[in-house]
Amino acid sequence: MRPMLLKTNIPSLKGTIAIPGDKSISHRSIMFGAIAKGETTVTNFLLGEDCLSTISCFRKLGVSIEQLEDKVIIYGNGIDGLKEPSDILDVGNSGTTIRLLLGILAGRPFHSVLIGDESIGKRPMTRVTKPLQTMRAVIHGRKNGEFTPISITGGDLSPLEYVLPVASAQVKSAILFAGLQANGTTTIIEPAKTRDHTERMIQKFGGSFEVDGCTVKIKGGQVLTGTEIHVPGDISSAAFFLAAGAIVPNSEITLKNVGLNPTRTGIIDVLKEMGADFTILPYDKDAFEPSGDIIIKTSNLKGITIEGELIPRLIDEIPIIALLATQAEGETIIKDAEELKVKETNRIDTVVGELSKLGANIKATDDGMIIQGKSELIGGTVSSYGDHRIGMMLSIAAAICKDKVFLENEESIYISYPDFFKHLQSLIKAD
Numbered sequence: 001m002r003p004m005l006l007k008t009n010i011p012s013l014k015g016t017i018a019i020p021g022d023k024s025i026s027h028r029s030i031m032f033g034a035i036a037k038g039e040t041t042v043t044n045f046l047l048g049e050d051c052l053s054t055i056s057c058f059r060k061l062g063v064s065i066e067q068l069e070d071k072v073i074i075y076g077n078g079i080d081g082l083k084e085p086s087d088i089l090d091v092g093n094s095g096t097t098i099r100l101l102l103g104i105l106a107g108r109p110f111h112s113v114l115i116g117d118e119s120i121g122k123r124p125m126t127r128v129t130k131p132l133q134t135m136r137a138v139i140h141g142r143k144n145g146e147f148t149p150i151s152i153t154g155g156d157l158s159p160l161e162y163v164l165p166v167a168s169a170q171v172k173s174a175i176l177f178a179g180l181q182a183n184g185t186t187t188i189i190e191p192a193k194t195r196d197h198t199e200r201m202i203q204k205f206g207g208s209f210e211v212d213g214c215t216v217k218i219k220g221g222q223v224l225t226g227t228e229i230h231v232p233g234d235i236s237s238a239a240f241f242l243a244a245g246a247i248v249p250n251s252e253i254t255l256k257n258v259g260l261n262p263t264r265t266g267i268i269d270v271l272k273e274m275g276a277d278f279t280i281l282p283y284d285k286d287a288f289e290p291s292g293d294i295i296i297k298t299s300n301l302k303g304i305t306i307e308g309e310l311i312p313r314l315i316d317e318i319p320i321i322a323l324l325a326t327q328a329e330g331e332t333i334i335k336d337a338e339e340l341k342v343k344e345t346n347r348i349d350t351v352v353g354e355l356s357k358l359g360a361n362i363k364a365t366d367d368g369m370i371i372q373g374k375s376e377l378i379g380g381t382v383s384s385y386g387d388h389r390i391g392m393m394l395s396i397a398a399a400i401c402k403d404k405v406f407l408e409n410e411e412s413i414y415i416s417y418p419d420f421f422k423h424l425q426s427l428i429k430a431d
């Protein structure tokens with residue numbers, strides 16, 4: 001496919017966009033709807049390819065799911081209602097789908113085979129298969145269970161007490177799904193707090209868990225009941241326009257309905273510390289999944305250090321934060337972020353490689369990157385390498401480039417933000 005010519009030298013971004021549904025919450029709404037008893041209605045469901053992969057897998061597991069635009073109705077028959085699939089479950093590009101699904105299948109007394117695309121085939125799976133095997137699920141995969149294709153036969157599960165070796169909401173969630181089916185109480189201890197959408201949803205579907213700091217306990221044998229879920233906008237998608245508003249001259253953008261779950265708002269903390277000019281309008285902090293509107297304006301930014309417990313709260317935003325850092329005065333250091341190496345691409349390498357091509361002063365470290373700002377970005381041919389977040393970051397980078405920018409593999413953006421280019425264009429036209 002021919003590379004896409006991106007919009008460069010954008011003089012200003014003005015207007016309002018409604019941020020599309022949260023990817024993590026959309027996945028989980030299908031999964032919980034499928035294992036609950038009764039009907040679940042989901043509105044503002046994200047129509048990204050990853051979430052559509054989740055729907056397709058649960059249909060193959062015998063769950064009836066109706067989808068009309070961003071409204072989805074799931075007719076759940078309880079977790080015992082899931083049926084042995086006669087076909088391979090294809091998770092596409094979605095790490096969340098495969099890892100959480102393995103947790104569900106670990107307790108189901110039938111055989112399933114899971115595959116994904118080329119990128120999924122390189123992402124580590126023993127982080128979930130090992131604890132699930134300890135709970136007595138039978139799992140096989142390429143290279144000792146590390147990579148897809150993976151086969152799983154579930155059954156009676158023993159509870160587990162598990163200290164997570166990495167701060168990963170996907171691993172925590174997989175064990176929570178298995179724990180819901182185990183004979184007893186499962187305890188999970190995280191090294192740092194990760195997104196808690198699974199826990200919130202257990203409660204929303206009438207279940208319970210206990211949480212104390214980074215320890216979560218879940219009792220097996222709980223029966224969940226269908227409910228109504230309105231998915232808030234995805235702060236990870238909003239992050240691209242928060243950055244665009246801050247770095248494109250003469251800009252003011254209002255982002256409606258941005259998810260503000262505190263386990264996801266690391267990007268807001270970073271914007272504050274970098275000195276960005278933004279306002280969060282009043283919102284209901286006690287909502288099931290809080291969300292609010294944010295106004296961002298062109299800002300004078302300064303370099304900062306991002307590390308430690310903040311990392312899991314902004315892990316998917318690091319590519320766009322790296323771009324922000326190229327436009328901040330001074331040095332930005334990102335560390336403790338080795339997890340970036342096992343995302344859709346090695347995001348340390350792809351961010352550093354592609355931003356360098358555009359003229360940024362950025363270098364990779366073992367666990368992150370160091371960026372010197374402020375640098376003028378020029379132009380060139382760059383690639384998403386099939387990674388949606390890299391594709392969107394580069395499209396925002398192009399907005400401040402002086403020369404032409406061509407983007408290869410722009411179609412990856414459909415994974416999490418199908419309307420991305422439409423939204424960007426609407427802010428240019430509104431000027």
Ligand SMILES: O=C(O)C1=C[C@@H](OP(=O)(O)O)[C@@H](O)[C@H](O)C1
Nearest residue numbers: 024096167168169170171315316
């Ligand atoms: O639980 C989730 O929905 C997600 C957790 C994160 O992955 P890890 O758990 O691997 O950190 C994140 O990067 C991913 O985009 C979505």
Ligand SMILES: C=C(OP(=O)(O)O)C(=O)O
Nearest residue numbers: 093094095096316343344
């Ligand atoms: C890492 C991501 O997703 P997943 O792990 O679900 O593929 C992401 O969306 O940035």
